[in-house]
Amino acid sequence: MSATSWVWFGIAVYIAAGLGIAFMARRQLGAGVSEFFLANRKLGGFISALTYSATTYSAFMMIGLAGLTYLSGVGALGFELTYLCGMFMMVFFLPRFWLVGKKYGYVSPMELLSDRYQNRGVGATAAILALVFLVPYGAVQLMGVGYLVNGVSGGAIAVGWGIVIAAVCAIAWSSIAGLRSVAWTDAFQAIIMITVSAAVLGVVINALGGFGSFFDRLESAVPGLLTVPTSKGSWNLNMFIGLALPWLFFLISNPQVSQRLFIPKSVTAMKQMLGGFLIFGFIYTMISVLWGFSARLLVPGLENADLATPTMLALPIIPTGLAIVVMIGITAAAISTIDSILLTLSSVWARDIHKGLINRQVSERRELRVGQWVIPIMAVIAFVFAWWAAGLYPFEQAGDVFDRMIAPLSSAASAGLLMAVPTIFGAFFWKRGTALGAMVSMITGAIIVLIFQVTGERPLGWWPGVWGFVVCVPLFVIVSLATKPPREKAEEFIGYLKGALKKGRFI
């Protein structure tokens, strides 16, 4: 069989397995909004850990992070591990989200904010922030699948086909049984992601003579990549903080992952989810970075570092079958992120925009129907963005627009979502926080991030997310102090948590 036939065969097996798992999950699907979007808060620890892992880790790891390591060295490891260190904050936020989710029946993190600040505008603002920044981010994932399929098939399969396949799979996984199908397919995909990436790294390290020889060769061939900043100036402190700060707070700023904090069925499941994710994250990060370093030794001199992985997969030392499976693993990483984003955005639209702002009296049945319709609509928007960004017909001349709009939006995704962090901290830890403080800080911060991202301006060398954060934190505090807080709700919400946290020996 030709490489192209192998690619099609691999994709067909992957889709068949994913559909089978999704339809199996549908057998357990009950009725209602909480059931569809949160699996009725009844997921076990193993599935929770794997869906959290697959949702968090996208195609960025084996392509973007590997490319970043290839280009700029060990700073990429520090940046990604800083995110994982930030997961330490789960010991504060996981029990808090979980407890109030159960008590008040929140479906989305934005609904939590609306209720805590007693103002639907807070949730709606956070929802719009998520819609603006996450849809282009999803589009880039679709594009990633398109380029990967195209690269591994030697150009025989068009980029557009990859985009179509990824979009259709993401719609299917998230529509068939809501979070149940997303979580089960995520678990399947997470296992593929980590096993095939470990296997292919093993093959490459073996070809390089084992870990000892690999490390020795790195020290002699590219010693400048083993320090920060590098000799070429990468990873100065501004770059590191600019990239790492938004990721440090990823666990609460990105709704597709913070919504996962509502789903474990018990405290034991919560512990398994957190422990399982920390182990998965550490292993997958090390694999991705070592893969990037090995690419630097085996395929030096690439002009585009993002091509390091496709170029490596084409090397004769990697069997064709394994290369195809790795491609499927990376595709799985991308799709498991997009489907979660689609499901979360649909719940956010249904609960925080439709029910929150448009029709407050909407029935649960109708709300669910709205959410289900939003899934393909969001997917189509992301699809159009991806098609546009890839310069496919009828957007051949759209490269300039992509440079001005979609690329900044997608790369600003985490930085933009970071602007909700003071509001989320305030919800749990500061009774004096107010709705106006929350809205002003989120909107102003997001505007600053967008302006600096689009114009490329970096005053004092600080990155857009840092500027936005530096402005939105004091804004939240000052505006809150100047306005009237929802005292009764704040006392009740934080007071409840204080008692419940003590009972579970949480901190």
Next chain:
Amino acid sequence: MTKTVWAWVWFGFLLALDIAIPWYVLTSVEKMSAAFMFWTIWVLAAIASAFFIFLKWREVKS
């Protein structure tokens, strides 16, 4: 100080190390046993301390 405050202080300390060691102590050491090893051990310490805290959690009646 309460356990919560101690945990925040520990987290802040970890973040301070994240900058101080690679950029000021190991900045000119071009070895795998320098920044690469530091970040690996550092994150394992963060993960271990999270385990130390959350393994004490117990079931609560809803």
